[in-house]
Amino acid sequence: MSVDVIGCILCGARGPAQPIVSEASRPWCPKSTYLQSTCDLCREFEQLENEINQLLEKRRQLKTRISLYHRKEIIQNIxxxxxxxxxxxxxxxxxxxxxxxxxxxxxxxxxxxxxxxxxxxxxTSITIILNATSLGNKQQLAREWLSRAGQLPLSISITTSADWEDELPTIPVALLSGLIDAVNEYANRRRVLDIQLPSSMLPLFQADPHGISILHTLKIDPGTLLEVERVSEIFNPTNPRPSPAVVEIISVAFQSVRICWNNVTHLDVTFFSIDECCEVLRQAPSLTSCSFDSIMPDEDEFPLPESPLLHPNLTSLRVGTFHRDRFFQHVVFPSLRFLSVECHDVGLPTEDIISFLLRSPSPLHELHLLSFESEGSEFIIQILSAAPSLKIFHLNPLTEDDHDPSPLFRRLQIRHPSAPTVPNSYRNSKPWFTAGR
CATH class of the missing domain: 1.10.10 (Arc Repressor Mutant, subunit A)
Structure with missing residues (x-):
């Protein structure tokens, strides 16, 4: 290879020069070619630049290590x-x-x-998701986890994986009972117990053998939402019988939940019959907030009250039903301030609601009527007439009748010139319709 004596492309000095064989050796010059060359001084300058860049990179890495070291020292000194x-x-x-x-x-x-x-x-809080592949490990993990909580109250949630029903027949009963036994060891410190398991496992939960229970919240959901599959397996921890304040039950018969109901203040149940609703109101005198969703017809498990059942402390009630049941015929709530009635595609039991409101001289503040087959505005006027203390009224029928509240208010003004029953706030299924005095 011949070397020409030409000027340096960087400084212009003439003398022996070496060809640059690739563009990568001079990235700042996009026009570098095989014939272009640099002098010794420029090559030395480039070498120094490379060394400086290497030192800067080494400096950056060293600063990172120093920062991590001092950060570790700070953490260690906390x-x-x-x-x-x-x-x-x-x-x-x-x-x-x-x-x-x-x-x-x-x-x-x-x-x-x-x-x-x-x-x-x-x-203090643990969620156990059961599946066949790791059930044995979770039994040991649950024991170790709960043991580290010392003597503090515990929140325990046990649920299943999505494919639990397919796995259940293959799981040894000893493994299932062993896991629940591990949870039962801490029954004296269970403050929240959330059971989302097949109903066959409910009888496995036991009380503390020393007679101690601090259970505050109990949730039971066996995983079925069909009333025809309502289960009767018994949750029956005894000595002592739990006395929670908050209870949520889905698709489990009232008789299957053997607890002390005296201290229950908040209740949320799904798929109770009318007689079960009345019985729980009878056994839970401390109730202040209650929700009965999907009330079923009377099953004759408990006698219905011969006269309306008086519950003096209930202030909030939600009722949902698929039937024109007669629940409101059997109750009186003199302290009720909030009432929501959802009829799930059937007509409102207007006469029963009016009779209930007249029979319960309560300071009703808010009323919701939801998901019912509309029967015109006349029944609304009758209901409002029976609730003179009403401040908020929420109306959401299935049909689009009476979406504009103006005709309703005009009729109210005609029937009641002083407008004592017109609520301060009216809302229907269109949230932009509001009105006030």
Whole structure:
């Protein structure tokens, strides 16, 4: 290969030059060719530039290591009680966190693990999702998890995977009962118990053998929403019998839930018959908020009251039904302030509601009438006439009749010149229709 004596393309100096064989060696010059060349000084300059860049990169990496080292020192110097509080805020910062968040903390380093394992407040809530592949491991995990909570109250939720029904026949009964036995070991500290399991597993839950129960919230959902599949397996922990304040039940018969109802203040049930609704009102005198969704016809499990059942403390009631049942014939709520009636594609029991309102001289503040077959505006006037203390009225029929509330208000003004029954706020299925005095 011949070398011409030509001027340096960078500085113009003449002398022996070496060809540049690739554009990569001079990236700043897009027109570099095989014949172009640089002098010794320029090559030395380029070499220094490369060395400087390498040193800058090394400096950057060293600063990163120094930063990580000092950051580690800062973490190591944080007192354990401060780290424990930080961990607690991490666990409780939002519902989107993975239920195994305490385990994530323990995977960071040995010190974090020791502090997390020794912080009881991190382990007071556990969600167990049952499946055939890891049931044995979850039994041990549940015991270890709950043991780290010390003596604090516990929130325990047990549910199943989506393909549970297919897996259930293949799972040994001993594994299922073993897991629930692990939960039963902490029955004296269960404050919240959420059971979303097949009904056949309800009898496995037992009370504390020492007679202690602090259960505040009980939720039972066997996973069926069809009334024909309503289950009768018994949830019957005894000695002591649980006495929760909040109860949610779906598709389980009233007689199958053997608890003390005296302290229940909030109740939400689905698929109770009329006689069961009346019986729970009779056994739960402390109720202040109640929801009966999908009330079924009378099943003659309990005698209906011969005279309307008086419940003095109930202030909020939601009723949903697929039938023109006679629930409102059997009750009186003198303290009721909120009432919602959803009729699921059937007509409102207008006469029963009016009779109920007249029979219950309650300070009713808010009334919702939802998902019913409209029968015109006359029944609305009759209902409002029976509720003179009403402030908020929400109307949402299935049909589009009376979407414009103006005719209704005009009729109310005609019938009642002083307009005592016109609510302060009226809402129908179109939220932009509002009116006030």
């Amino acid at each position: 007192p354990p009680e401060v780290l424990s509080n930080i961990f607690h805020f991490f666990i409780s910062s939002g519902s989107e966190l993975d239920p195994s968040s305490p385990l994530i903390l323990g995977a960071i380093c040995g010190r974090w693990r020791a502090i997390a394992w020794a912080t009881p407040s991190l382990w």
